[in-house]
Amino acid sequence: MxxxxxxxxxxxxxxxxxxxxxxxxxxxxxxxxxxxxxxxxxxxxxxxxxxxxxxxxxxxxxxxxxxxxxxxxxxxLASGEALHPLQQAFLTEDAFQCGYCTPGQICSAVGLMAEIAAGHPSDATADLNAKVILTDAEIRERMSGNICRCSAYPQILAAVRRAAGAAA
Amino acid sequence: MKPFAFERARNVDHALSLAAAAPGARFLAGGTNLLDLMKLEIEQPDTLIDVGRLPLADISETAGGGLRIGALATNTLVASDPRVRSRYPVLARAILSGSCVQLRNKASMGGNLMQRTRCAYFMDPAMPCNKRLPGSGCSAMGGLSQAIALFGASEFCVAVSASDMSVALAVLDAEVETVRADGSVRRRPVETLHRLPGDAPQVDTDLAPDELILAVELPPPPSGGQVWRKVRARASYVGALASIAVAGDRVALGAVAARPWRARATEAALAGGASPREAAEAELVSASGADGRKSLVRRLATDAIQESRKGGRS
Missing domain, CATH: 3.10.20.30 (Beta-grasp domain)
Structure with a gap:
């Protein structure tokens, strides 16, 4: 078609x-x-x-x-040789082992940043009517659709936190 | 996946005429459940009618002070809407507790209601299942699955609805508006959109093949607290073992029946002055199934009703 x-x-x-x-x-x-x-x-x-x-x-x-x-x-995501901030953050934080889930993790985190900017709540949001603050619990909840079998979750969390901090 | 024809609906009338002309067709919105089931060949439609581009995603105020949510509003859009968050927090919470962001970004209001059970035996084509293959038997009875019906089950099927969202819609007395190819528009309470299995568990709802969901309409929220609670086997991205929505003096249970289960006996007991625990028990006296699951629902309902009486909207 x-x-x-x-x-x-x-x-x-x-x-x-x-x-x-x-x-x-x-x-x-x-x-x-x-x-x-x-x-x-x-x-x-x-x-x-x-x-x-x-x-x-x-x-x-x-x-x-x-x-x-x-x-x-x-x-x-990258602009020529310039990596997207989330790609760079994943490198800086060593946020992968085998790397198989990484493209999905990074695209997911890019989407997450846009959702935070748009003010979308999550299951981890304490007050549905307040501005969302990107705590670690928020990042974990919002990234729960991305599984990492190497279990690099602490580093993935750090990478998203780093990129979000840089963007704020 | 079996071959199928794909039609892009240009407008609602076009979608309905396509459906009327192809009895084996299915409407396709986000596709997050239907395409998954087609890969497993549990669903084998000969035609998909893509309604995803129809202008049915608006959320608007109703004259009566409620909210009308278009069938194609994504789960994310609904849970993020400031009016839903402030006036119907139980709905926002129920949606946000379901699935993951990627799927909620695609899943629609109508599609969420039309999703099929996640019963492990329904999802496994190698196992007998009366819902998937009528007459083949029910593997869930006496099987390993925990999420089996406490209410409204039959000797043929004990599957439960997978929709968290519908539990909140049921407690809010929401209605589903549909239209058919002959132009007839109909409204049904979300509570009774889904059939109980009876002797035909393969039929989930009483919607006709050419019947399309247009919108879900919420009446003004009831006074009093709203509470959503979901018990699950991990912290995120998994279906409920049991859930509950409380709004004012209304109570609905989730993952305990083939439809969102309004706990009318609980509501009546509360109206008669019963304690939350007594009210929970009033519903459970008619429950079938294992004591452990009943105990879970009893504690969940007691806790949520108590919480709602604090007037909180969480």
Whole structure:
């Protein structure tokens, strides 16, 4: 089915099998292998990408659902050689071991920052009607859709905290 | 995943006419549950009607002082709306306790209501399940799953609803507005949108195949405290073992039935002056299932009702 989709600033007009997940489209047809397939059932977050600036699991979406959308993957975050602040923070804090979940973790954290800026609450927000303060409990809750089997959670938390602090 | 035709609905009428013409079709909004089940071939629609771009995402005030939430408002949008947060905190809390941000960013109001059970045996195509394959038997009865129904189960199915959000909607007396291809518009309480399993557990709701959810409408919030509590096996991103929504003098339990379960006996007991614990017990006398789960619900309900009487809106 004809689908027009903008990925990392590049327009693509393609014919895709209706069954193709957004994740498979990115990996297999555009050769963007940064987004990872972990569980393929929306349980691990390794496939997290940004669609129109909002983080979603690319495995639980069909490419044909994204006609006209703008997708950003891990490959689209850096500006030339200049890393995105979250990429740099993950390096600085050594926030990974095997690295398989890392692209999803970083895209997820980019989405998290936008959600904080927009004032979205979470399950960890004590007062739903007050300005959200990005505590460690908030970061943990908001990153709960991204699993790390190496269990680099303390470093991931530190990286997100570092990037959020730099942005504030 | 089985092959299927994909239709992009241009407007509501187009979506309805497509559905009327293709009885095996399913409406697709966020897809977070339906696509997952299609990968497992538990769902095998021959046509998907993508309604995701229809203009049904608005949240607006109603003339009666309530709130009308479009069927395509994402779970994130609803839980973040200042009116929901200040007037219906039990709804914001219920939504925020469900799933993870990535899924809530995509999941819609209508889709959340239409999600299917997460019963482990329904999700495992290798196991008998009357909801997935009518007549094959129920593996959950006597199985390992903890999340089985305390109320409204049948000899054919003990699956529970997976929706946290619907529990809050039920306690708020919310209604679901739908439209069919013949133009008929209908309203149902969220509380009774889902069928109890009876002898046809494969049928989750009484919605017709060509019936599309347009919106959920909340009446003005009841006076008194609102409380949401969810018990789960880990701190985040997992379904409820049991949940409860309290709003004023109303109580609804979650993950204990195939629908959000308004605890009418509890409400009546409270109205008659019973203590929170006595009121919780009033509902549980009709519960089936293991004592441990009943004990969990008893303590959860007692605690939440006590909390609500402090008038807090948490």
């Amino acid at each position: 004809r689908t027009e989709i903008r990925v990392n600033g590049v327009d693509h007009a393609v014919d895709v099998d209706t069954r193709t997940s957004l994740l498979d489209f990115l990996r297999e047809q555009l050769d963007l292998k940064g987004s990872k397939k972990g569980c393929d059932h929306g349980q691990c977050g390794a496939c997290t990408v940004l669609v129109n600036g909002v983080r979603i699991n690319a495995c639980l979406s069909l490419a044909v659902m994204h006609d006209g959308d703008e997708v950003t993957t891990i490959e689209g």
